[in-house]
Amino acid sequence: MPQYSLRANLHALPRAAWTLFAGAFINRFGTFVMPFLILYLTRHGYSAAQAGLAVSAYGGGHLIAAMLGGHLADSIGRRNTIAFSMFVSCAAMLALSQARAYPAIVAIVLIVGAASEMYRPAAGALIGDLVPREQRVTAFAMFRLANNLGFATGPATAGLLAGHSFFALFIADAATSLLFGSIALTALPHGARTQPNAAHVSGGFRHALRNEPFVIFLLATLCITWIEPQVTSTFPLYLQQSGFSPKTYGFLISLNGALVVLFELALTSWTQRHPPQRILALGYTLFGAGFALIGLAHSIPALVLCVVAWTSGEMIFAPVGGAYASTLAPEQFRGRYQGLYTLTWSAGLLAGPTLGTLLLQSNASAYWVSVAAAGSVGGLLALVRRAA
Template identity: 55%
Template sequence: MFANLASDLRAMPRPLWMLFAGTFVNKFGSFVMPFLVLHLTKHGHSPAKAGLAVGAYGVGHLAASALGGWLADRIGRRTTIALSMFTGAAAMLALSQAETFSTITALTLLLGAASELYRPACSALVTDLAPPEKRVTAFAVYRLAINAGFACGPATAGFLAEKLFIWLFIGDAITSALFGVIALATLPDGERQRGDKADWRADLKQVARDREFLCFLLAVAPITFVFFQMTASLPLHVRDVGLSSAAYGVLISLNGLIVVICELPLTSVTQRLPARPVMALGYLLTGLGYALTAFARDAWTLAGTVLVWTLGEMLASPVSLAYVAGLAPLHMRGRYLGMVSVVWALGLIAGPTWGTALYAHDAPQLWALCAGLGVASALCVWVGPERRQVEQVP
């Protein structure tokens, strides 16, 4: 297993490693959003209003998801990543000075848009550069970079949040700008579509005819609501059982640490298995892990629930990204991955907004809903059309 993994890693080109490095830097500095709900409630805003602000971040994601995919195919991966990072850094600094709730909401919407543009470009660049048979591993390394940063960042941010929250905004902005510099200096633009071939309406029609891809999007939608309770209702539950912001930061960092240690070895096995059963099991475990939060009243039990839903994440996420990359025509990789980002953005809107409202009304009902949505996603991906590949040679 480890010999195969080492061979897969050696096959990856240098620009991929630079992309992974920039991703790590950016995710290490993702200080603000995991703590925004706690920050706003600490300053007198209700949980529902705090959830609305985070939901506005999701609206920005939604607006930028499809645009990010189009830009990745049209102006190139590198340029799209740099544009996203520099705009996000500016928006974060502006948010640090916001005082009224309306201004905070408007800026989180802008930040959500700016920070989402790069995702389809990164995923498309991984697809461009990695050999097809190594893509699951490449996406696992990409996620390792994300989660290694996320393992270190929130734990650091949790302790900073107890002292002076402004440093979270500054650090977040600096790391975003640094990724922008790395992108401009080291990354290629990847596959691009030029001229009158870039017909967005025709491409939408092609996506609408792709039943396999549409079924996958339908399967992903419910689990996104569940996943985003991590930064919405979960911190409220941690607070309500008497734990601190630092404890919440450690729990979120535990998620990243488990992924860093376990996902690559796990992926060396799952990339050789049929994609749909692996994704279905991942979605089931994700729903179950969040449902068990209802019974977790101390840090150790909460850590156990994190272990369960993290296992689900490790099973489903790298396989699903490679699955979509295999379905996408060469000239539409950015847009296919952008459509996946659109679905995740809808979850980022619905998860915090409805999740925090339902938590305030009836918390056990929220956690039970997470279990049901995990089952729904698993069933949809399990009974969907068989996987097909449309890999094209440039």
């Protein structure tokens, strides 16, 4: 059907959406400090445990970002929230470069985590404002592609900078945030805002939590958000215990990234032809099953098949999830809905590595079964229908 062709949907995206994608790429490319923060702190004499706690504070900041970013997006506007997020991130990164006392470092890392991710609910809400429903899956896939391309190229550049000066990482990271914030202020539209009598913190969140289809969607998503961080926690641990080299892990992770970059956008011309609940159910189930099958994979070809399976699930559900959250939300509460959706992923990122590691170490069979079960339950919940 012509209206669902990828070329037609990309051509239909407004200029402001492309500006947002470009800004997201710049910001993600400039994620220079966090991948090297543990190395930076241990070089300054802190223990590995202290460095790990500081990095965990960054994850805690994500929880704050999801809620605060969603509220600000609805109350002061999408553009202003993105700019505020980036400018605070820039200032916090510069402050972190000068911090030496450990409590100050942890506190500033928490602020960096909140500020740098606060723009996401606003960006998701702005996509919902700018893009018609029939093009939203494509738009969210482009937003993900911009972020993935930025992160794929940024750390390599950061590694070169770190070889000369860690301070250069902080300056470059802050500069890219400043650039994205400036682009937001000068080139992005304001986006929708709530009326003053609806702009209090809890109103939109209460509305979202009374929306049964949205709550069911969040519960379905929560089932699989704890699986996502297993890719960088229990997966390398399992491979090491099974006798595979770090090079194998690096290859498999690169394969995941390459598949997403090459095929996710093209898949949207198929996924948006079908009801979002069915697509989410398929994606969640395939994601959980593909990852769980790693427990039965004892060769590199078998592991490759598992990666292809779970990545296929990811490519199916990820763009549809953001678009579905936007569709379920009234315009005046779209930022808060995106904030709650982001919160489910932040919670999984925070709890997933600890939960997965404990399960894998205590009972590996139970761990793999729980991963498959979580994907299946998420898929079944995604199919539940309730009147809005």
